[in-house]
Amino acid sequence: QSAETMKAAVSFLETRMEKDEVGEDNSKGTFIIATVKGDVHDIGKNLVDIILSNNGYRVINLGIKQSVENIIEAYYQYNADCIAMSGLLVKSTAFMKENLQVFNDKGITIPVILGGAALTPKFVHNDCQKAYKGKVIYGRDAFSDLHFMDELMTAKAAEEWDDIQGFLGRSTTEESLVKPININKSPESDRKMSVQVEKLPLIIDTCRSKAVDIDTERPIPPFWGTKLLEPEDIPIEDLFWHLDLQALIAGQWQFRKPKGQPRAEYQFFLQEKVYPILKIWKQRVIEEKLLHPQVIYGYFPCQAEGNTLHIYNHKSTKNSTEIVASFDFPRQKSLRRLCISDFFAPKELGIIDVFPMQAVTVGEVVTEFAQKLFADNLYTDYLYFHGIGVQMAEALAEWTHARIRRELGFEMEEPDNIQDILAQRYRGSRYSFGYPACPKIKDQYKQLELLETERIKMYMDESEQLYPEQSTTAIITYHPAAKYFSA
Structure with a gap:
């Protein structure tokens, strides 16, 4: 300001x-x-x-x-x-x-x-x-x-x-x-370490984690393939309900509680100063059509084999196990030794499981309007709207994930408040490529192809940047043991 x-x-x-x-x-x-x-x-x-x-x-x-x-x-x-x-x-x-x-x-x-x-x-x-x-x-x-x-x-x-x-x-x-940090390592020690590592045999642990129950309920999806949702299919008030206000207000807008300030005093500040700003921007988003939310999500037949998840051709009438894509996931080296593939039916069970995926965007209109605000020297509005765009994309991802959980039959386990949703108190989990459980960002190319995201002009360029800017993709696991975990 x-x-x-x-x-x-x-x-x-x-x-x-x-x-x-x-x-x-x-x-x-x-x-x-x-x-x-x-x-x-x-x-x-x-x-x-x-x-x-x-x-x-x-x-x-x-x-x-x-x-x-x-x-x-x-x-x-x-x-x-x-x-x-x-x-x-x-x-x-x-x-x-x-x-x-x-x-x-x-x-x-x-x-x-x-x-x-x-x-x-x-x-x-x-x-x-x-x-x-x-x-x-x-x-x-x-x-x-x-x-x-x-x-x-x-x-x-x-x-x-x-x-x-x-x-x-x-x-x-x-x-x-401007001085480099002295890390107390000589080039010779780096060379010796490199040689020693090269001599070690590469052993990949593919043994299924015992912490993941193999005898779990395997849902039947409402359809195979993908579905496209346009703005008229996505109630804007539902997206507002899914907003992570802490991430928006303290993270994006930087209205953080000062150290030592009483909680009641901070809450009064939010009520008097911050929530009115949020109300104004919600109205502007609706009246000026500043978001263009679109979703592609779907269900794909799959089976796990070790640390690999095979995705089958849902359109095939002759061969139900024709592989169209495979994802290799890392396994934890300690703790519960989790791997995303463990959350799906292993090939030896002979069961075809379901692999949900989603891609969401609030549209190029968000980037264009933010750039206009900056060019017009409206820096305060620029900061507020940029934050809204980022967090509304996340809200759309949460909304889509909740829709998938309901369609898979887990509606009775759904939280009735946003705090429980943000704390993952629901069935399964949502993972995005590039994070520890599925770090290969290049796998997103396969994901976008399977979801046919060109229909909503979503793509990833050679620099591995997803467009439009305020967009996210995710793979979904429904297994009750599936929560976020580190590599």
Whole structure:
């Protein structure tokens, strides 16, 4: 809100100032920022833009899915003092490292800030710094980026900055940021460890977990194949009921209870200030049609074989066990030794089981409207609506999963409140590729093909990014022992 106010004030004043007073040369420095190739997430990047531009920096915001060629072209065009690359996906971190190596080839040595949820300081200061001749800085948040830029430009003005050495003749917080972490390992020890690992035989545990009852109820699905649900099939009030308010209010909107504040005082604040905001946005979503929810879900015949789940062709009339896809899942190395395949009927039982899947999206309209709010400098609305979009996609996933549980005959076990649903107090579980129980994100390509998601313009590109941005997919298990578990 303060950034939005400051932006409005600056715009008001600029019309009353001499042109040479508001020229581009009067900026404190030039800062290029971009979300890397294959990544559409921009909330963090745009917050950096807001903070730096309102503090006197010329920010060249290139947008999302930017190739290294575009970033380099902007560097030369604007004579940048710093380049910042952002990304949320794990795959994006690999692109960042590759981009740094291309910067080397082009002779670029200016400081580079890397930021995003998938990054860690260790990865930035070690792996990425080793890949780049200049200095690489871990962008913890927008204010740390601002702090670094203030120090950088002060040092450059005093000739106390060198692109290769960093800050000269003084010790600062930023100096520690650009130094790689000493992990006390020599290349020789890494080589020896690698050799030892290569000599070990690879033994995969495929023995079914005894913690998963094999004699469980196997439901009959209402249909085989897929079903498409359009916005008119999805009651918006049902989605609002499935909203995770804690994730929205404290997570997305950052209205967290301050440490030491009495719970009653925080609840009063929510009632007086926050819930009215939520009510306004619910009305806007309905009246302005700001969401376009669509769902494809379905049921596929399957059988488990060790750690593998085989999906059969539901359309086949000749061969009921014609395999159309197989998913290999990891097994826990300790504890209950769980594996997703354990939750389905093993092949030796001779029973054809049911494998539900779903893909949901709230549509490209969410991304487009959020971008419009940001372009119009409506930063507060941008933050609120972006959070609504993220959590409504999650609510749609919860709603679809509940529909699947009911269709499989488990309606009597359904919770009657959202708290119990979020705590997984229902039959089975929902897993998404990329998480510990099913880490192979590439398996999502098979999933999208089986669900035929091109019908709702949902796809995953070569960077393993799912489109539209506010979309999720999941595989469903109905077994009562199926809950979230780590690898």
